Amino acid sequence: MSTAPPSVTPPAEPRRKALPRGRQLLAVVLGAIVVAAVLKPVTFNRYDELFGETLFVGLMLLFAFSAAGAWRQRWLPRRAAQFAAVTLAAVVSPLIVQLVTFRGDFAAFAASRHHVIGYVLIAVVATLIGTMFAAVALRGERARAQALQFALERETLERQAADARLALLTAQIQPHFLLNTLANVQELVESGSPQAVPVFRSLIEYLRACMPRLQQPDATLADEERLVRAYLEVMHMRMPDRLAFSVDIPAELRALRFPPMALLTLVENAVRHGIDPACDGGRIEVGAGRTDAQTIRLWVADTGVGLSPHAPEGQGLANLKARLRVFFGEAARVELSEQAAGGVRADIRVPVGAGAAA
Structure with a gap:
């Protein structure tokens, strides 16, 4: 009786780390250098201030993206949770920088027009860059998952082919052995x-x-x-x-x-x-x-x-x-x-x- 070949079980999704990898941290540092240089001509801040602010915002975006990816919950799709976390971090992290500058005095911050404009500018840029980063990262994860699935299917098919070949070779040997043994018994019977x-x-x-x-x-x-x-x-x-x-x-x-x-x-x-x-x-x-x-x-x-x-x-x-x-x-x-x-x-x-x- 023939049996259907076993179905390929999709690989379990690997548990994601809440902390980012070293390459991601390096990319944030390099991105902060570039973004601070681009924003310098349109702001009143010094370059070191812009670099510190964009670096902090970039790290917040990265940690929000990683933490949302590692968060185990069922009521919101993981990708949606990561996009929401990145957007929230893009809005909150520049505000934290401004409040630290004004020692927590939100009224003083709101009264400073150029600081508010700087906050909005940083928040918009952070949202755009964070969203692009999340999209690229998720696309890379999807490609790696598809490659893993393909490798698993190929390994399963190769194992099934090897098992089938081994079963065929065993089936070819069994009649050979049994016929030889029965022939020996036949010789004894015929010779009395x-x-x-x-x-x-x-x-x-x-x-x-x-x-x-x-x-x-x-x-x-x-x-x-x-x-x-x-x-x-x-x-x-x-x-x-x-x-x-x-x-x-x-x-x-x-x-x-x-x-x-x-x-x-x-x-x-x-x-x-x-x-x-x-x-x-x-x-x-x-x-x-x-x-x-x-x-x-x-x-x-x-x-x-x-x-x-x-x-x-x-x-x-x-x-x-x-x-x-x-x-x-x-x-x-x-x-x-x-x-x-x-x-x-x-x-x-x-x-x-x-x-x-x-």
């Missing part, structure tokens, strides 16, 4: 071997125990160890005098997330291409360990007939490499080598953090 019934019984128990794990999305190396051990026990019953094996996975690595049947692919290859063709059979050793702080190594070593120099890479091995790359990333490796005493050693190397269980 007394091992046919116990092997068939063990195979049924094996499938009953392991089939639920084949589709398990969060399989671990512990699950893979049980699968490999059960498979080797079935193979050992089929040829008890020709196959010996050991499986040794350290306890600290068993929680590692691992694609289902990946290690089993190498074990099956060792039986089919190493032990079966050998006249005297052989031994298979399965193990795992850390090579360094960043890499985990798993291996399957057999004492069978060894590598054929002209044999092409099988579909199972190609599938395994593709699955490991999808699951662990491009750092995953599968390496085959001849053993000095005969046989083949297959090593899987994967990065530590990529498959760690949550």
Whole structure:
């Protein structure tokens, strides 16, 4: 039964800081220098007075804009709250400067015509500049939010594609494994071997125990160890005098997330291409360990007939490499080598953090 792909959840809006950033403060200082120079010819104030006043007003506008953006309330849209805060700051902050000049005497301020004109001029300029600043800042925030949404959607689609590819590769391997195992049972039945019934019984128990794990999305190396051990026990019953094996996975690595049947692919290859063709059979050793702080190594070593120099890479091995790359990333490796005493050693190397269980 097919299922619809999960919908992309919009990214949560990041919590905004009430205090402005350093670049914004620097922009206010530079803006105050320019505005004070522009207003100097049309006022009676000294340049330092104009600079101080415009700097104070600019800082008030900036802090009002930042505080309104960080204010968590539902009755007014955030953008509207920021525009209202900027407008209020543009009106109030120049008045504060004038009242400080007149030591709080509002009547004296109102009686000074050129101070009132200066206040109105500063308030109008502050309102215009503050509104423009708010519009530009909000447009930049909207562009960053859209870029974040696009990046999230792309990451989600890439993850869905990787999951679909991994599921497809796993589905291709399962029939290969099951058909090979059933073919082994068929050979025993046709040859009239007394091992046919116990092997068939063990195979049924094996499938009953392991089939639920084949589709398990969060399989671990512990699950893979049980699968490999059960498979080797079935193979050992089929040829008890020709196959010996050991499986040794350290306890600290068993929680590692691992694609289902990946290690089993190498074990099956060792039986089919190493032990079966050998006249005297052989031994298979399965193990795992850390090579360094960043890499985990798993291996399957057999004492069978060894590598054929002209044999092409099988579909199972190609599938395994593709699955490991999808699951662990491009750092995953599968390496085959001849053993000095005969046989083949297959090593899987994967990065530590990529498959760690949550």
